[in-house]
Amino acid sequence: MTASKPTRPAFGTPAALASGIILCIAGALFSTAIAGDVAILNTPTLAAAFGVLAILAIPYAARRPAHPFLDLIFGALTGVCAGLLVPVAHAHAGDARFGFWALVIGFWLASWLFVDRMAAWKPGNPGLVRAVNLLIPVLFGATLLMIWELLVKGFGVPKVLLPAPSEIWVRITVSTAILWADFQQTFLKAVLIGYALGCGSAFLIAIAIDRVPFLRRGLLPIGNLVSALPIIGVAPIMVMWFGFDWPSKAAVVIIMTFFPMLVNTVSGLAAADAMQKDLMRTYAAGYWQTLFKLRLPMAMPFIFNALKINSTLALIGAIVAEFFGTPIVGMGFRISTEVGRMNVDMVWAEIAMAALAGSLFYGAIALLERAVTFWHPSTRGGRA
Amino acid sequence: MLTGSEIEDGLEDAMRHPDPVIDIAKLSLTFQTNDGPVHALSDIDLAIEPGDFVSFIGPSGCGKTTLLRVIADLERPTAGSITVNGVSPEQARLNRAYGYVFQAAALYPWRSIAKNVALPLEIMGLSRAEQDARIKKNLELVNLAGFEKKYPWQLSGGMQQRASIARALAVEPNLLLMDEPFGALDEIVRDHLNDQLHQLWAKTNKTVVFVTHSIPEAVYLSTKIVVLCPRPGRVYDVIDSTLPRERTLDMRESEEFLKIAHRVREGLKAGHAYDD
Incomplete structure (x- = not known):
């Protein structure tokens, strides 16, 4: 007789996670009896929410094939539990014991389980697939932030060492005017202008190098040399040359972005194979026609590689350069002064903004790359 | 002899x-x-x-x-x-x-089939109308009508090579x-x-x-x-x-x-x- 009823899935990750969740929550709920904790049961909603979460985890632990609907309820409840846990952490900062930590671990396992289940979903609708693909990293990040919050509060870490995300968030919301001014100064002026000039000039010089062989021998080593210059040494010199305002920072960004773009464009221009070039020759195509119709399209994957590398390099360069003299605005300036004043939450607010701006910048270029090099095997995910 | x-x-x-x-x-x-x-x-x-x-x-x-x-x-x-x-x-x-057909199709992957056939015509500086007429005619000649908007990597090897023959013919060489x-x-x-x-x-x-x-x-x-x-x-x-x-x-x-x-x-x- 063959098995006609669906077999139970093997004891895999979900079952292990669910078992862990149940153990942690049960441990926490009875912790008063075990270790004399700050009583979890004193906040009945928290205890009830975690209790229900433990019950919902039972089907997973029992390896019953789960339904996406159950997954969703489980995920939502996990969020509710985290929300209830934060005030407790704040109320007992530095005072948390066994019961609290058991719930933190329980929450961590529960969100892990939820993300694990989501990754296993197979929605038919492509829009839904995209939403799930987007939601997974978002939930992952949110879980990390939540654990950061709970750990910092639970252990009572001093704010100077590491502020909790909630404190950083508060600082961001009350300092939007300063943050915006810094963002304008550093990102919109120094980074974007330096990036455009650095990448643009490197691109043009790469084409010149490709056209005139002696430049290859002359300019490429100089480009190499420039890339090896330490930014710490260059930045103060640029400040002396171009003044305190953003142009000196843009100059540092140009120096940092120049070489990656130069080298990548030069290799990209060499990427067309002999047959493709012969083809252009049989059409009696001129240099510029060959450049625009064959070699530049062929170089695009290389060029976008450099653009992506440079997007993050530019931001780092501009922020570091501001350590060597700026007017009283800018992300790097803010970081260096607020560190001195022990306002670490402001430093973190700047870091968060830099991370966000850098990621969005990178993402925008990556999107553009997908549109331009749609034909490349690495983009369309196909064979060559 | x-x-x-x-x-x-x-x-x-x-x-x-x-x-x-x-x-x-x-x-x-x-x-x-x-x-x-x-x-x-x-x-x-x-x-x-x-x-x-x-x-x-x-x-x-x-x-x-x-x-x-x-x-x-x-x-x-x-x-x-x-x-x-x-x-x-x-x-x-x-x-x-002359038109030259290589061992491999050597089609440019960022161009659609029609645009690949148009490549030599663009280089020759022909008018759009003339280009379109030649693309249509030569793709029909190699039985690729209807594939104008496809990209080379969406076609089989044989079809790719036929497209490259159409591209060579589009120049209208006698050789x-x-x-x-x-x-x-x-x-x-x-x-x-x-x-x-x-x-x-x-x-x-x-x-x-x-x-x-x-x-x-x-x-x-x-x-x-x-x-x-x-x-x-x-x-x-x-x-x-x-x-x-x-x-x-x-x-x-x-x-x-x-x-x-x-x-x-x-x-x-x-x-x-x-x-x-």
């Missing part, structure tokens, strides 16, 4: 074939390499008449592709003379006198140079494309120079088969096909066909093509 006196034969020849499309005399090409000179081509004499379908056949390294590239001005000979359409190969290339165009394709696709190529040739009356290492392919397609042999690359035999101009796939079993194939094979054997 002279039958009458040289003068008579020359006169008759001149009357029948006033202007060869390709005229090669005492042509040699030596590559200078680190291991010393390599004689890729040695003392080639060959005339190709308008409307001929000429195959170059020989083992790897016999110089058949090199000879084709010399005709296309992709290589320069080191000695001897060659004219294409009565002018130097370079001038012929600049006149866009088509083909370098093992079907070498990378399987036997079934190849037979089919051979048949299509034959019909195309019969329809357009172009001169075709075709490099291959397949004996059946050469015999099936050609009006003239040039057997080359290696080290140094030279012409061993030139066979004028006795098959009728109109070919069908079942002709491949005919005695005539086998006789020609036999002569090609004998030529290859005598030219040491089968030696290690």
Whole structure:
């Protein structure tokens, strides 16, 4: 007789996670009896929410094939539990014991389980697939932030060492005017202008190098040399040359972005194979026609590689350069002064903004790359 | 293979074939390499008449592709003379006198099929209307109508190669140079494309120079088969096909066909093509 009823899935990750969740929550709920904790049961909603979460985890632990609907309820409840846990952490900062930590671990396992289940979903609708693909990293990040919050509060870490995300968030919301001014100064002026000039000039010089062989021998080593210059040494010199305002920072960004773009464009221009070039020759195509119709399209994957590398390099360069003299605005300036004043939450607010701006910048270029090099095997995910 | 006196034969020849499309005399090409000179081509004499379908056949390294590239001005000979359409190969290339089909389709992956066919037309600076008309006509000629908006990587190898033939034809040359165009394709696709190529040739009356290492392919397609042999690359035999101009796939079993194939094979054997 063959098995006609669906077999139970093997004891895999979900079952292990669910078992862990149940153990942690049960441990926490009875912790008063075990270790004399700050009583979890004193906040009945928290205890009830975690209790229900433990019950919902039972089907997973029992390896019953789960339904996406159950997954969703489980995920939502996990969020509710985290929300209830934060005030407790704040109320007992530095005072948390066994019961609290058991719930933190329980929450961590529960969100892990939820993300694990989501990754296993197979929605038919492509829009839904995209939403799930987007939601997974978002939930992952949110879980990390939540654990950061709970750990910092639970252990009572001093704010100077590491502020909790909630404190950083508060600082961001009350300092939007300063943050915006810094963002304008550093990102919109120094980074974007330096990036455009650095990448643009490197691109043009790469084409010149490709056209005139002696430049290859002359300019490429100089480009190499420039890339090896330490930014710490260059930045103060640029400040002396171009003044305190953003142009000196843009100059540092140009120096940092120049070489990656130069080298990548030069290799990209060499990427067309002999047959493709012969083809252009049989059409009696001129240099510029060959450049625009064959070699530049062929170089695009290389060029976008450099653009992506440079997007993050530019931001780092501009922020570091501001350590060597700026007017009283800018992300790097803010970081260096607020560190001195022990306002670490402001430093973190700047870091968060830099991370966000850098990621969005990178993402925008990556999107553009997908549109331009749609034909490349690495983009369309196909064979060559 | 002279039958009458040289003068008579020359006169008759001149009357029948006033202007060869390709005229090669005492042509040699030596590559200078680190291991010393390599004689890729040695003392080639060959005339190709308008409307001929000429195959170059020989083992790897016999110089058949090199000879084709010399005709296309992709290589320069080191000695001897060659004219294409009565002018130097370079001038012929600049006149866009030929279409070249490579071993691989060499389609640009960022261009749709229609845009790939348009590539030489853009370079020639033709008007949009003229480009569109030629794209339509030539894609129909190679049975690719309806695939204009597809990208090369969405097509099979055979279709890609057909698109590259359409691209070569779009230039509207009187001469088509083909370098093992079907070498990378399987036997079934190849037979089919051979048949299509034959019909195309019969329809357009172009001169075709075709490099291959397949004996059946050469015999099936050609009006003239040039057997080359290696080290140094030279012409061993030139066979004028006795098959009728109109070919069908079942002709491949005919005695005539086998006789020609036999002569090609004998030529290859005598030219040491089968030696290690």
